[in-house]
Amino acid sequence: MLDTELKTQLKAYLEKVTHPIELVASLDDGAASQELLSLLKDIESVSERVSLRTNGNDARKPSFAINRSGTDVGVRFAGIPMGHEFTSLVLALLQVGGHPSKASEEVIEQVRHLEGEHVFETFMSLSCHSCPDTVQALNLMSVLNPNIKHIAIDGALFQDEVNQRQVMSVPTVFLNGEPFDQGRMTIEQIAARLDIGAGQRAAEKIKNKAAFDVLVVGGGPAGASAAIYAARKGIRTGVAAERFGGQVLDTMAIENFISVPYTEGPKLASALEQHVHEYDVDVMNLQRAEQLIPATQPGGLIEVKLAGGASLKAKTVVLSTGARWRNMNVPGEQEYRNKGVTYCPHCDGPLFKGKRVAVIGGGNSGVEAAIDLAGLVQHVTLLEFDSKLRADEVLQRKLRSLANVDVIVNAQTTEVLGDDKKVTSLAYTDRASGQHKQVQLEGVFVQIGLLPNTEWLKGTLKLSPRGEIEVDARGETSIPGVFAAGDVTTVPYKQIVIAMGEGAKASLGAFDYLIRLPVVAEEALAA
Template identity: 60%
Template structure:
């Protein structure tokens, strides 16, 4: 099951165990159970601190749990935690033994204070780069809440359950059988969802903060770079972040960032966050801004930032770096069937449509790349493009055209997502040349039609372009005194990571210059 290189690495990790642990497998007669038994046995052979048992009583079979010796398991893996989930397995082994997690004392105390009695299930696919964060968060919550359990369920292992529960997007989280969330979620987000008093405590803490010199709104490449440049000047720097990494978290291969030959979005975002945290930056995570008031409109001469939780922050300057989000089709049925056949991440949700027919909306690089990836998983993929031709790079078009299970439809206007009330069953589109309507029978629709700037909350306060982008000059200044902007939310062309980082640096330097000149 595990090659020698992985065994060597895992053996080194197991030397850090704080106390003996047991792997308790609940098996059946399936080939999948044999693989789980093999994995559990191999792990136990790597450390005299690990014991394997095969008398588990878990009703979901095959699976295995992890427990301190003498205790009942609270962390379970229903499937083989390989691929992206191998890290989840390692952390579960260590943390169950008592190894301290790498989280702040504040968040750890918040987890312990939940006093939960709950059973969490999280459905994943092993190719999903967003799933491990959710799995690891729920495992940690179960470890520190003795009356709770957390189970990772590989959708490929339990396809019947996936079909029965209509799981068409991952990660998908259930608490005591009730759906409580899906998609990428951080530990802080999950804890905040479970802690009913989190919003009030956050608002009180934020209201008590002193005035900032530079306050960055957004934590993507532009925001992260802006915060680093400001903090290095030795001035009081704050950051309001809805989620660290921004759109980068939904990006897979990154091969055009100078000096980094190849990386993936989640690792890039994690490295960026670690870089920001090297400096004295006051990070206010999981917060959304609702209103900005410029320095020339306040009695204090400071920029005022109001959050959705009611808290207010003041700063000499503000840098808006709110990034962008996936553009939606805006047709009937899209919202109704989101996560039930309508998806936006082919890497995460593609494996759930194995052997089925799907469509990709969009003929740019993202759309064609998605169609190519999906063609290796699904029965058939149809790419639907509004324009009369695809806009992707020619090398991608050539690859797509070579695939036997891919169809390309151009000059087509998607008009409706069709479903049976539970899940997607088809897509309606209109041939723009003839005005005739057509219907494609399929199980999934992957929308890849570009981005929209996250600037809705700025309407009426900061000048926006017709596309909703923040209008800035060459110094990243907006039309509002003391307010700057950078990255994909602005009118700067070419939405690229490396451009966003450069713009973040430029905005931060401009803000510092503003502070010097205005006192």
Template identity: 70%
Template sequence: MLDDAIQAQLKAYLERLQRPIELVASLDDSANSQQMHTLLTQVAALSDKVSLRTDGDNPRRPSFGVAQPGDAPRIHFAGLPMGHEFTSLVLALLQTGGHPPKVEQAVIDQIKALPGSFKFETFISLSCHNCPDVVQALNLMAVLNPGVTSTMIDGALFQDEVNARQIMAVPTVYLNDAKFGQGRMTVEEVLAQVDTGASARAAAEISQKAPFDVLVVGGGPAGAAAAIYAARKGIRTGVLAERFGGQVMDTLGIENFISVKETEGPKLAMALEQHVKAYDVDVMNLQRAAKLIPASEAGGLIEVQLDNGATLKSRSVILATGARWREMNVPGEKDYKAKGVCFCPHCDGPLFKGKRVAVIG
């Protein structure tokens, strides 16, 4: 399964384990189970801190869980986590083994304090470049909070379950057996939905902010550029973004960004955010603007009202609301989006194996 170069690299990563971990496999007589057993045997052989059991009782077969010895697994992989998902496996091993995650301490604290039980199931395809971000976010929550479990499910392997749930786009996430969301999500976006008090806390904090000289609405490349130019002039600058990076976050290959021969969307978005935060810019992420009230009506300053009820004030506002996937605007298109109408052949294509499809564009 793993060639010598990948094994050597993985062995180096596993040296960072701070405590033992256990792989618990649930297998059958299929060829896929044999492949999974080979993979897990290779992984376990790379570190004396990794052990393997094959007596798992997960009804999805083949699958395996990652846990500390003696604990029930909270992270599960139903299918082979290869392709884009191999990184999800590596991070699950490291984080379960005590290697600290690269997220802000405030996010870690919020995950640990989350009350209740959360059973996340993420349907993916191994060719999907957005799926690993969702799997890794939910796996991290499962590592940090005993009330959270996370299962990656390869939709191409578990086709019957995909058909039964009528899943036609990936990543698709279920929470406690109810549909939770589709598309790329960060751990902060997940927390904003499951932490019921987060929105109210954010609204109260945002409403207390002093007026800005320049408020940029939108966190894509244009919004980032506007914020940097404003902040370099030494004026008070804020950025309000529904999702920093915008549509760029959903784009795998970018080859038309001048001076950069080729890059990936999430990598470019991360670089944009790092550049913006190198200046004194107040970035308010995961916030959606709902209404703009002109200064003439608001008493001297422009007001921007948010979906969560908060209000921001500024002397000037730059609207950089970005782009969306192009649509045809025909009847039924919006109703069936992600239910048969999809925008990514790489991600969603495997779910349509053996079916009649139409390609537009």
């Protein structure tokens, strides 16, 4: 199952294990069970601290538990955790085996003191780059707290259960049999949901913080770059981010980041966060900005109010709140969101194996999604509003070579239809003829561009007609001392490398603004 190189790497990792581990497999006669058994035997063979037995009685087969021998500490996987989940498997082995995690002591103690019985089930897919964060967070929580149990379930392998429980997006998490949440989640986010009063404690902690020289709002590539450039100047720097990494966390393959031929979004986001933490930066995660209050006098403090009730103050602010996938804004889209309407082909594609789906959008993202999905689903219909596709020609040639893909241009999507439980069809208007038509299908993948996260700024500073923050050549906005960078701004070409450069520029602009503040204003602030 594992090649020689992987076995060597795994052996090195398992040398860190301090407690004996028992693998307990629940198997049947199927090929998948034999594949899992081969994987578990490989794991057993590389460490004397790992034992294997195959008399498990889990109803899901194939599945297995990783137990700390002689205790009730353990995690479970239903399926064969390879692909993006291989890292989750390795971390589970290490953590069940007693190797400490890299989570902060504050979060570890919070999880250990959670009360009540919590049984989590996470439906994931091995091609989902968002799923490992959720799986790893819940696995660690189950290791830290005996009242928390978790099983990660490969939705592609357990299609009957996926259909029965109406799982149409991954990761989907159930708690004690009831829907808990969908999408990427960190251990901090999950613990905050379970810990009553956590939000209030966090708000009280933030209220007591002194004013920053530079406050960065947003933790994507632009925000990380801005924070690093500010901290390197030796000034007091803070970052308030709803989720560190931003949209990069939802990006699969990255092949145009200069000097790095290939990487993946979550890996890059993790590297960004690690780099920021190498400097004296106060990172406040899980904090959503709700209001920007400009300074009342030149050189005064700018205030950012947060959703949790606290406020932060700073001499300068760099806004880098990024963008999100644009909605179609048609009837049925929100009603069937995660019930057939989805925005991530890499994550959710395996759940639609053998089904008919549509991709909305003929740019690079839409055509790439159609190409990827064509290898998984029965049929793909790509609908483009314009009279022609806008994707690169190399992608269009690949698309045209696929037998199970239809392309419809001049198509204005008008409604998503369903049976109250799931999507059944998509309605559109042929813009050339005016005819109203329908496509029978089970899934709709929306890929029609980005929408800047600026709703909270309307009426405060100058925005473009598209809602982007207008900036000058130095990244400064219409409000003195407030700068902006990345996908949230009017700067064209929404690319990671551009966002990083713009973040650095905005931060340097903020520093230049600071050093030119009148001495009187500085003394007033100090007072």
